[in-house]
Amino acid sequence: MPGRTQATLLLAATWLSSAGCGGGGDDDDGPGPRGPSGPVTVDLDAPPPVLLSAYHLFTWDPAAGFAFNDRVVPYDVNTALFSDYALKQRALYLPDGTTARFDPDRPLDLPVDLPVGAVVMKTFYLPADLRAPGDAVRLIETRLLVRHADGWHPLPYIWDAEQHDAVLTPAGEVRAISFVDAAGAVQVASYLIPQRNECQSCHAEQDTATSPIELVLIGLKARHLNRAHDYGGSIGARNQLDRLTELGMLSGAPAAASLPAAYDFRPIEVSGPAGLAPAALDDAARSYLDINCAHCHNPRGVQGMTSQLFLDHASTDLFHLGVCKRPGSAGSGNGGLTFDIVPGDPDMSILYFRTATAKVGAMMPLLGRSLTHGRGAELVRAWIAAMPADDCVTVP
Amino acid sequence: MQLARLTTIVLGVGFAAGCGDNFEAPNFPTTDCTSATTAHCLEIHGGDSAGLVTAANSIEAGTTIVLGAGTFEMTGQLTLRTPGAHLIGQGIDVTTLDFGATTTQGNGVDAIGNDFLIQDLTVLDAPKDGIRVEASTGVVFRRIRATWSQASSSSNGAYGIYPVKSQNVLVENSRAENASDAGLYVGQCQHVIVRNNTVTGNVAGLEIENTQYADVYGNTAEDNTGGIVVFDLPGNPIVGRDVRLRNNLIRNNNHVNFASGGTVGNIAVGTGTFALASRRVEITGNTYQGNNTVDIAVLSGLAIEQDVTKWTLPTATLSGSYADLGLLPGGPAGTIMNFRGENIVIAGNKHTGSGTRADAGDPLMLGLLLLLAYNGQAVDSVLYDAIGEPAFHSTDAALNSNANHLCIGGNTGGTFASMSLERQSPTVQIPFFRPAAPFRPFDCTALAGGPVADVVLP
Numbered sequence: 001m002p003g004r005t006q007a008t009l010l011l012a013a014t015w016l017s018s019a020g021c022g023g024g025g026d027d028d029d030g031p032g033p034r035g036p037s038g039p040v041t042v043d044l045d046a047p048p049p050v051l052l053s054a055y056h057l058f059t060w061d062p063a064a065g066f067a068f069n070d071r072v073v074p075y076d077v078n079t080a081l082f083s084d085y086a087l088k089q090r091a092l093y094l095p096d097g098t099t100a101r102f103d104p105d106r107p108l109d110l111p112v113d114l115p116v117g118a119v120v121m122k123t124f125y126l127p128a129d130l131r132a133p134g135d136a137v138r139l140i141e142t143r144l145l146v147r148h149a150d151g152w153h154p155l156p157y158i159w160d161a162e163q164h165d166a167v168l169t170p171a172g173e174v175r176a177i178s179f180v181d182a183a184g185a186v187q188v189a190s191y192l193i194p195q196r197n198e199c200q201s202c203h204a205e206q207d208t209a210t211s212p213i214e215l216v217l218i219g220l221k222a223r224h225l226n227r228a229h230d231y232g233g234s235i236g237a238r239n240q241l242d243r244l245t246e247l248g249m250l251s252g253a254p255a256a257a258s259l260p261a262a263y264d265f266r267p268i269e270v271s272g273p274a275g276l277a278p279a280a281l282d283d284a285a286r287s288y289l290d291i292n293c294a295h296c297h298n299p300r301g302v303q304g305m306t307s308q309l310f311l312d313h314a315s316t317d318l319f320h321l322g323v324c325k326r327p328g329s330a331g332s333g334n335g336g337l338t339f340d341i342v343p344g345d346p347d348m349s350i351l352y353f354r355t356a357t358a359k360v361g362a363m364m365p366l367l368g369r370s371l372t373h374g375r376g377a378e379l380v381r382a383w384i385a386a387m388p389a390d391d392c393v394t395v396p
Numbered sequence: 397m398q399l400a401r402l403t404t405i406v407l408g409v410g411f412a413a414g415c416g417d418n419f420e421a422p423n424f425p426t427t428d429c430t431s432a433t434t435a436h437c438l439e440i441h442g443g444d445s446a447g448l449v450t451a452a453n454s455i456e457a458g459t460t461i462v463l464g465a466g467t468f469e470m471t472g473q474l475t476l477r478t479p480g481a482h483l484i485g486q487g488i489d490v491t492t493l494d495f496g497a498t499t500t501q502g503n504g505v506d507a508i509g510n511d512f513l514i515q516d517l518t519v520l521d522a523p524k525d526g527i528r529v530e531a532s533t534g535v536v537f538r539r540i541r542a543t544w545s546q547a548s549s550s551s552n553g554a555y556g557i558y559p560v561k562s563q564n565v566l567v568e569n570s571r572a573e574n575a576s577d578a579g580l581y582v583g584q585c586q587h588v589i590v591r592n593n594t595v596t597g598n599v600a601g602l603e604i605e606n607t608q609y610a611d612v613y614g615n616t617a618e619d620n621t622g623g624i625v626v627f628d629l630p631g632n633p634i635v636g637r638d639v640r641l642r643n644n645l646i647r648n649n650n651h652v653n654f655a656s657g658g659t660v661g662n663i664a665v666g667t668g669t670f671a672l673a674s675r676r677v678e679i680t681g682n683t684y685q686g687n688n689t690v691d692i693a694v695l696s697g698l699a700i701e702q703d704v705t706k707w708t709l710p711t712a713t714l715s716g717s718y719a720d721l722g723l724l725p726g727g728p729a730g731t732i733m734n735f736r737g738e739n740i741v742i743a744g745n746k747h748t749g750s751g752t753r754a755d756a757g758d759p760l761m762l763g764l765l766l767l768l769a770y771n772g773q774a775v776d777s778v779l780y781d782a783i784g785e786p787a788f789h790s791t792d793a794a795l796n797s798n799a800n801h802l803c804i805g806g807n808t809g810g811t812f813a814s815m816s817l818e819r820q821s822p823t824v825q826i827p828f829f830r831p832a833a834p835f836r837p838f839d840c841t842a843l844a845g846g847p848v849a850d851v852v853l854p
Contacts, residue, residue: 170453171446174471174500190499196453197475200508208715209531209561209584213508302508302531306560306584308631319631319706326701327658328629331524331554331577336657360501361523361553370500 035059035067040093042117044148052142052157052166057093057121060139062163066123071096073249075240077224078262079287081295081365082373084189085181086124086140087133092220093119094249102222102253118147120220129180140177141193142166145203145217152215154199170196190370201367205300213302218295222253223313226261262313263287269375273382285383286313288376292365303366309340322351324392330354333362344389346381355380423464426486427516432460434482442466442491452476460484463517467492473502473522479509485517488541488571496521496545503528504542504553510534519556521545526556526575533563534854543573547597550656555581556598559588564853568592577660578603579620582610584634586716589851590615599655600625600663601646604639606632608716611851616645622663623649623687627672628697628734629659630706633713635734637676637721640848641669647685653758662700664689664758668750673697673707675721677740678848680806684745688753689763690775691810692742694802696783697735699760699817707735720845736800739844742778743806751775765820769828776830777810780838781817788816790827798837805839812838 036056049055058068068074072093080088094100098115114120122143128136139159145152157166158173172195178188194201203215219225225240235243241259244250253259263284268276276284289297294312296304304310307328310320319325322340327333327350335353342348354364356377363369429437435458440448442464449472451461458480465486470493476483483505485491495504504522505514507529513536519526526542529535542556556572559565560583567590572579579598582588588610594617595601601620604610606628617623623646628636646668655661663670666688671677672695684691697707708726711718723732751774755763766775780802782788789795796814804812812835813828820826831838 171449172453172472174498176499192472192500195449195472195475197477198473200477201475201506204508206531210533210563210715213531306530308633324703325706326630328632329554329560329581329583330658332550332552332656332658333524333554334656334658336661338657359551360499361551363501366501366524 036069040069040072040095040119042093042095042119042146044117044146048146048153048155048168050168052144052168055119055144057119058091060123060163062137069093071247071249072121073244073247074229075220075225076227076229077219077291078227079224079265079284079291081219081291081368082376083124083368084177084191084371085130085179085187085373086126086191089123089125090219091121092244092249093121099249099251100244101251104252114147114217114220116147116149120145120217126177126179130182131180131184139163139166140175140191143194143199145199145215152203152217154196154203154215156194156196156199158193169193172196172198187371192368192370194367198367201303202295202365204302205298206302207300209305219291222256223260223262224291226256226259227264262290265375268379272375273379276382278386281379281383281386285379288379292376296366322349323387324390333364335362339392341384341387342390342392343387344385345391346384349384352377352380352384423466424462424486425465426490427484428462429460432462432482432484434458434460434480436460437462440464442486443468445470449474452481455481458511463491463493465490467494469497470495470504472498472500473504473506476505476507476512477509480511481507481509482513482515483517484513484515487516488518488539491517492520493517494520495523498523505529508532512536513538514540516540518543522553524553525558526553526572528555528558528560529562530559531561532559535559535562535565537567537570539569541571541573542575542579543571544575547574548652548654549574550576550654552576554578556595557581557593558583559585561585563587565589566853571595572601573597575599576655577658581605582607584632585610586634587851587853589853594618595620595623597651599651599653599660601649603627603660604636605629606634606636607639608634608637609849609851610639611642611848612640613642613644616647617649618645618647619651620649621651621653621655621665622660622667623647623669625663625667625670625672626674626677627659627670628674630673630697630701630735631709633709634715635709635718635721635723635732636674637716637718638848639671639674639676640678641680641682642678643681645683645685646687646691647683648687650686650688650753653755659700662758662760664760664763665755666690666750666753666763668692670695671737671740672699673735674737675734675739676843676845676848678843679740679742680744682745684747684777684810685749687750689751689755689758689766690777690779691747691750692745692778693762694737694740694742694778694780695817696737696781698783699781701735704733704735707733709734736784737781738784738800738802740801741803741806741841741843743803743841745777745807745810747777747810750777761822762817764822765815765817765825768822768825769815776813776828778804778807778812780812780814782814782829783818785814785816788814788829790829793829793831793836796829796837798840801840801844802838803840803842804835805833805841807835808833814838 095117101113239256241256289311290313298312346352445468460482504519511534515538544552554577578600579595601617668687668691670693754766787797
């Protein structure tokens with residue numbers, strides 16, 4: 001596995017230096033490909049466009065990478081959802097004259113008040129060989145969440161074979177994608193491009209089982225965004241939250257240095273979790289579970305609340321974290337085990353089993369993974385192993 | 397329906413062309429859009445799985461999708477998130493959604509949305525659950541089947557027919573087979589009717605879990621590990637109550653337990669019914685026959701989870717009504733505990749040929765205890781673990797308490813024993829208390845607080 005993160009970073013760096021992926025392009029005086037030819041167009045009253053290019057959000061060129069339009073700002077997250085090793089380019093668009101409002105009552109949930117017309121986009125792509133991440137890159141899909149007055153509307157676009165444009169595809173697709181991983185082994189993913197309705201498997205929350213379901217953002221939260229990003233050109237590396245404030249796209253946020261940050265997974269992807277101090281191991285594991293599991297497994301998760309297993313960063317109750325907890329409805333996904341987490345014993349813990357297995361019908365997350373994320377599973381394993389041992393059977 | 401028909405045609409052409417199909421006549425021998433009761437309707441011809449998935453992801457609220465005869469080879473779960481979605485095939489053996497070639501994780505049909513209906517089709521070989529309908533109000537399963545083609549395989553999906561966290565649920569005239577957990581699983585629902593279904597070849601045939609107000613009647617549970625069971629799980633904020641099992645046929649549930657562990661992995665082969673951590677349950681008028689371990693067991697939640705803190709729930713988190721149940725207070729203020737099995741009526745059931753070959757291998761060792769206790773005799777029809785009873789005596793009725801208000805008085809067609817399970821082990825055997833009818837002090841015949849009311853769906 002060593003080298004994957006490095007490769008990813010190299011790829012990103014290649015693009016940043018050559019493409020100057022700066023949001024708010026007026027500050028960007030670097031050379032680069034031409035971005036979209038007109039202003040961003042988001043018509044909330046019309047049916048969604050069939051072609052992604054109609055939004056004028058960004059352009060893609062195999063040689064030069066992504067180029068973003070005005071008020072389209074790329075961002076990255078500290079720990080990412082694992083999606084069969086696909087690399088991701090994320091960006092946020094806000095209409096002219098609007099800002100995201102930082103809510104001091106929900107400081108970890110940055111986008112509680114993103115304006116109508118906002119678009120959050122994520123493009124998934126893979127090179128042929130993760131050891132040469134700038135070569136033979138194929139864009140797979142771009143997922144949009146478009147903010148309407150009644151909430152977020154999800155729209156899946158699939159890139160065409162010529163890589164010229166992406167086409168709105170409500171049915172999604174399951175596609176066999178082979179690539180060489182960072183260790184030089186061939187991997188074949190049954191890569192899931194979600195159906196439009198499947199967006200709601202992850203992006204849906206409600207207060208109780210009878211409350212209205214609302215679509216929510218997952219990664220666009222202060223703790224995930226709170227990290228440096230190289231904007232290229234004359235801007236260089238800046239904290240992403242501070243940069244949004246500078247651009248006038250975020251109001252009311254304190255300096256990023258005063259805000260919490262999720263753990264940066266990148267060093268773990270390179271070296272694994274060995275040697276992490278106890279506090280860092282806990283922080284890293286909780287950040288990993290938060291971004292990979294808590295979109296369902298939180299007290300407001302429509303499908304996750306069924307299990308009463310809550311892995312969001314804010315949940316601290318040990319039982320609901322899975323410690324000595326019997327699963328609610330794991331069915332045959334339990335791997336023959338009894339408890340979600342047996343402290344000190346990952347091999348007896350369903351949480352580790354479902355993270356490590358690639359068995360269809362048993363693996364977690366529910367959607368979007370067909371391969372095992374080796375480093376992620378190692379991290380969860382190390383986290384459970386480091387807990388004070390408890391057999392979960394002897395009643396205290 | 398004119399406009400809706402036009403929509404159908406447009407979609408159909410688009411997809412037939414896209415997939416290189418011929419323009420075949422749709423095959424709708426039983427049902428088509430003329431009988432749809434929703435505002436919109438689409439017809440998808442048999443086998444057009446791409447058209448079906450596109451339709452499912454494109455429909456407006458209040459749309460019937462009529463599926464033609466034939467088999468739809470699905471590559472991923474069929475996901476529905478639109479209110480008023482009705483999915484109607486041409487018959488339980490005529491229209492099949494086959495998920496056997498699915499290479500991605502997922503359920504078969506995965507639906508969230510009020511006023512959901514699925515009818516007249518089969519869901520085959522789903523990776524996880526066959527048909528999962530969640531967080532929805534107004535759910536109908538009618539004449540459908542959820543099944544897996546390989547019997548007794550622990551890699552089969554967990555639940556066949558699975559309404560969960562839903563209200564006003566009707567499951568009728570349907571079949572659930574070969575699920576590695578529960579065939580027909582009603583979880584965390586309120587106001588439920590389950591009638592005239594057949595469940596076979598599952599680990600648990602029919603489960604009612606953490607559910608309030610359920611009427612379960614006219615069903616056949618045969619050849620499962622356990623037939624029809626009612627229970628609460630620890631830590632779940634819907635406290636089960638008011639469940640009626642009546643006039644069901646529960647026979648020969650002696651199937652090998654092929655679950656990969658979990659709660660159902662504990663079920664002894666040959667269990668007709670158990671009620672565990674349940675209250676306000678009526679088990680009446682059922683026919684029990686040939687269940688090798690026992691027909692009916694009444695168990696405390698402590699039989700599977702002895703740590704009472706895991707049965708402790710803050711009342712502020714509870715859904716539905718519970719205040720009249722007299723639940724045990726938990727340790728911390730503002731909490732209750734729901735492990736007790738209490739306030740249960742068992743009456744008027746027929747029992748024949750059961751308890752003759754108790755399972756010697758169940759993880760809870762219940763079957764082993766029974767083998768030792770009965771030593772070749774048939775196990776009594778109704779067993780009670782007597783956990784939480786302040787008084788137990790093996791022979792003197794006056795020295796037994798009925799603090800959990802278990803009423804066997806009307807079950808004169810069967811026999812009864814209580815067993816002080818907490819103190820039993822394979823090495824410490826305490827003789828069972830085996831009173832004759834009317835089973836004093838368990839000779840009451842009515843629930844405290846009045847009988848379970850009829851479930852009336854809007």
